[in-house]
Amino acid sequence: MSEALIRLRGVTKKYGTGQAELMALKGIDLDVAAGEFVAIMGPSGSGKSTAMNILGCLDTPTAGQYLFHGAHVEALSRDQRARLRRRYLGFVFQGFNLLARTSAQENVELPLLYRGESATVRHAAASRALQSVGLGGWEHHTPGELSGGQQQRVAIARAIVTEPAVVLADEPTGNLDTQRSEEIMELLRALNVDHGITVLMVTHEHDMAAYARRVVHFVDGRIESDVPNPHPAAPRAPAVPAQVQAP
Amino acid sequence: MLLSTLFLALRSIRRNLLRSFLTILGIVIGVSAVITMVTLGNGATLAVQMQISSLGTNLLMVRPGQRQGPGGPGGGAPSFKEADADAILSQIGGVAAVAPEARAGATVIGNGRNWSTSVTGSNDTWFVTGNWKLASGREFTDEETQSGAAVCIVGETVRREIYGGTRGLGEQLRIKQFSCEVIGVLASKGQGAMGNDQDDTVLVPLRTLQRRVTGNLRVNSLLVSMQDGSDSTRLKAALRDLLRERRKLAAGDDDNFNILDTQQLADTLSGTTKVMTTLLGAVAAVSLLVGGIGIMNIMLVSVTERTREIGLRLAIGALEREVLMQFLIEAVTLAALGGLIGIGIATVASFALAKVMGVPYLFDPTINMLSFVFSACIGVVFGYFPARRAARMDPIEALRHE
Known part of the structure; x- marks a missing residue:
């Protein structure tokens, strides 16, 4: 592996002190190259969410190094990490986290707002992103008027509207039924394959992990296995089902 | 960025119209109370001045007795004669x-x-x-x-x-x-x-x-x-000397007459109404302060309610100061909006009340401007604490908030 986009070295994370002390991560080494699709699996309490927070620059390790694009994230201030997030990262959450009573268009424009883009640029980019997740024509619907699967698509559009290097997805299909889950996974796979975006995804469903090209297993704060998936799940349905393509 | 933050704030206010209205109610009442009080007070002062000037402008009222003020003539002191009037006119200049x-x-x-x-x-x-x-x-x-x-x-x-x-x-x-x-x-x-x-x-x-x-x-x-x-002080002195002489008062005797200057009377009375205006205005200003506390309350609730939203904004790369500005501008916009509505209500109320009370209606740009600026300042002061709380949130905790 040449120059890794993400490099964790001896990363530990400790919560609490004294009797209540909890080692969530007990020395993690992980390299992720640009363009990978990594699924992170493991039982609850295994440290996968903690690792995801650190990878997403939302949290800093207690000890160890985290190099992102060659920058030492563990040494960055809160605002510096925020700048790094807005520049390189996109987030997809289990609970969608869309702004209520706010149109899909405005939700997707949000990250661009913090980048200081002009209204015209924001508008065009958001429309493009919504188009690419198959929600062209749904721009003016609010989350309340969209199904769960559609809401997660809006969230994905919001994650990719800034053209990030990495998309971090934390159980993106956790709140969706099987069919919607597969559609979302198709979208993530397409992002990875067609746009070369590195995807890091936490999941506890093997069916979903099967879409990734590499699966990392966490157990008890350590990486138990890290295996490539030579045969990722093939598209079983078109990435964008016909019934959601237009309102 | 500032403009888009303002836009964001307006959008958030519009999204919660009822709550926004309740939030600013205190400010609305405070501002309209202050402006109404001061406007009516100014009108009352003007009314007093107009009534005094109806007594006659540049008028000195000379009465027997030592009693000062607008009371009746003092008992015992000799009254004047018609010749006194002629003497004053011919012997005192001005x-x-x-x-x-x-x-x-x-x-x-x-x-x-x-x-x-x-x-x-x-x-x-x-x-x-x-x-x-x-x-x-x-x-x-x-x-x-x-x-x-x-x-x-x-x-x-x-x-x-x-x-x-x-x-x-x-x-x-x-x-x-x-x-x-x-x-x-x-x-x-x-x-x-x-x-x-x-x-x-x-x-x-x-x-x-x-x-x-x-x-x-x-x-x-x-x-x-x-x-x-003409110089009223000098004229009064000359008048006093002449009357003392005509009434044959010795050097050590007190005056057995008094001179009332209507201008002085006007100043005294309008001074009293001005003090009343200031007092009432100050009492009303306290309600503005209470309105500010109302804003802080609702902003704190709003920050707690929008914890996930704040978490999301922080996660996708909002800086601490951008979140701070967002909530601060929201608070200031709310307060300023309250100020504007308050000014509107005060204009209608003081116009109507002035009619009822029979005092002239005087639009006072200073107090209107001052109340507006003050209400915006209240937004800054009372919005800062909730805004800082939002800005300092941990994005992970905030996103997990239910």
């Missing part, structure tokens, strides 16, 4: 006119009705010093003044009570034992500064009053009208 005035209470009868009023004896200069105009008829002739003719000029209240709908000119009016002819009607002046009815009087020549009503030569007061631009 005097425009002097009217000797004598008054007596009397019941007047005419047209089959009677009315208890005050009969004033003076001459034509009384019109100048008292700023009186005639609604109809004519003033006294010199001959009538000299001879003490049986003629009278009635005030509007007396005319209404005795003659009702008719003008009353040429009618006979009986004052005590004598009858006089009504030759004029005074133009109405309305309520005086002390709440008295200035129109409730009958004017007769001074000699007529002295001979036929009071039976003596006393003059109760001297009304001295100063020329425009």
